[in-house]
Amino acid sequence: MRLVADIFLLLGAVFCCLGALGLVRMPDVYTRIQTATKAATLGALAFLIGAGILHPDWWTKLVVIAGLILLTNPVGSSTISRALYIAGVRPWHVPGSDDCTPLLDSQQDKP
Amino acid sequence: MHTSHAQHHDDETISLPHYFFIYAVLFLFWLLLVGNLRLQEMAAGALVALAVTLAAGPHLSIFSGLRLEAAAPFHLLRYFGYFWAALIRANLDVARRVLSPSLPIRPALVEVRTELKSNLGRLMLANSITLTPGTLSVDLRGDHILVHWIDCPPGTDLEAATREIAAGFEQHLRGFLK
Numbered sequence: 001m002r003l004v005a006d007i008f009l010l011l012g013a014v015f016c017c018l019g020a021l022g023l024v025r026m027p028d029v030y031t032r033i034q035t036a037t038k039a040a041t042l043g044a045l046a047f048l049i050g051a052g053i054l055h056p057d058w059w060t061k062l063v064v065i066a067g068l069i070l071l072t073n074p075v076g077s078s079t080i081s082r083a084l085y086i087a088g089v090r091p092w093h094v095p096g097s098d099d100c101t102p103l104l105d106s107q108q109d110k111p
Numbered sequence: 112m113h114t115s116h117a118q119h120h121d122d123e124t125i126s127l128p129h130y131f132f133i134y135a136v137l138f139l140f141w142l143l144l145v146g147n148l149r150l151q152e153m154a155a156g157a158l159v160a161l162a163v164t165l166a167a168g169p170h171l172s173i174f175s176g177l178r179l180e181a182a183a184p185f186h187l188l189r190y191f192g193y194f195w196a197a198l199i200r201a202n203l204d205v206a207r208r209v210l211s212p213s214l215p216i217r218p219a220l221v222e223v224r225t226e227l228k229s230n231l232g233r234l235m236l237a238n239s240i241t242l243t244p245g246t247l248s249v250d251l252r253g254d255h256i257l258v259h260w261i262d263c264p265p266g267t268d269l270e271a272a273t274r275e276i277a278a279g280f281e282q283h284l285r286g287f288l289k
Binding site: 038 | 140145199208214216217220234238
C-alpha cells in the first residue's frame with residue numbers, strides 16, 4: 001500500500017515538474033498556460049490520490065479538494081488567457097506559417 | 112426527452128426539481144466536509160443545506176442547465192470516463208512536447224461552435240476543452256468558443272476544429288446538460 005501511494009506521489013511530482021519545464025521551454029504565454037494548467041491539474045490529483053491511500057480516513061476531504069481543483073483550475077486559466085486576448089496579446093506562431101487567428105472586432109486594423 | 116416547458120425556461124427560472132438537486136448537492140458537500148454519518152451531523156447538515164438552498168436558490172439559475180432525467184447519471188458517468196482519459200492523454204501529450212528537443216508545436220487560435228444552449232453546458236464544455244490535449248479555451252461569445260490550439264494543422268476551419276476539439280465532449284455533455 002505504501003508503495004502504491006509513493007508511486008502516485010512520485011507521479012504527481014513528475015507531472016508538476018514537467019509543467020515547470022514547460023513554463024521554461026514554451027515560446028509564449030498561451031502555450032505556457034496550456035502546459036502549466038494540464039500538468040498542475042493532473043499532478044495535484046495524483047498527489048491527492050497518493051495522500052488518500054496513505055491516510056484513508058481523509059478521503060472525503062480529498063474528494064472535495066479534487067472537485068474544487070477540477071472546477072477552478074481551467075476557469076482560472078481561461079480567465080487569464082481571455083484577459084490577455086482582449087488586451088491584444090497575439091499568440092506565437094511558427095515563423096513563416098500564416099497566422100489564422102480570428103480577430104476581435106476592435107482588432108481588425110492589424111496590418 | 113424534455114418538455115417544451117423546460118425549454119422555454121432555459122436560463123431564466125429554476126424549477127422545483129432543480130431546488131431538490133441543489134439541496135442534495137449541498138447536503139452531500141456537507142457530508143463530505145464532515146466526513147462521518149453521525150445523526151447529529153446529518154441533522155445539522157440537513158438544516159444548513161435547507162437554509163442555503165432557500166437563500167441562494169434564486170441566484171443559482173446556472174443550475175437550470177441541468178437535465179434532470181433518468182438517463183442523466185449514466186451520461187455523467189460516461190462523461191467522467193471520457194474526461195479522465197482525455198486528461199491523462201493531455202498530460203502525456205504535454206510531456207512529449209516539452210521533452211522533445213525540437214518542441215513540436217504549431218499554435219493558433221481557432222473557433223469552435225457548440226450546440227449546448229445553457230450557460231452551465233457551455234462552461235463545462237469550455238472547462239473540458241481546457242483540460243484536454245493541446246487546447247485552451249480563451250473566450251466564449253454566444254455559441255462560439257475561441258480555442259488556443261497548440262498543434263493546429265494548417266488551414267483548419269470552424270467545422271474541422273469543431274469536429275476535432277468539441278464534438279467528443281459535446282456528445283457526452285448533451286446527455287445531462289442543455
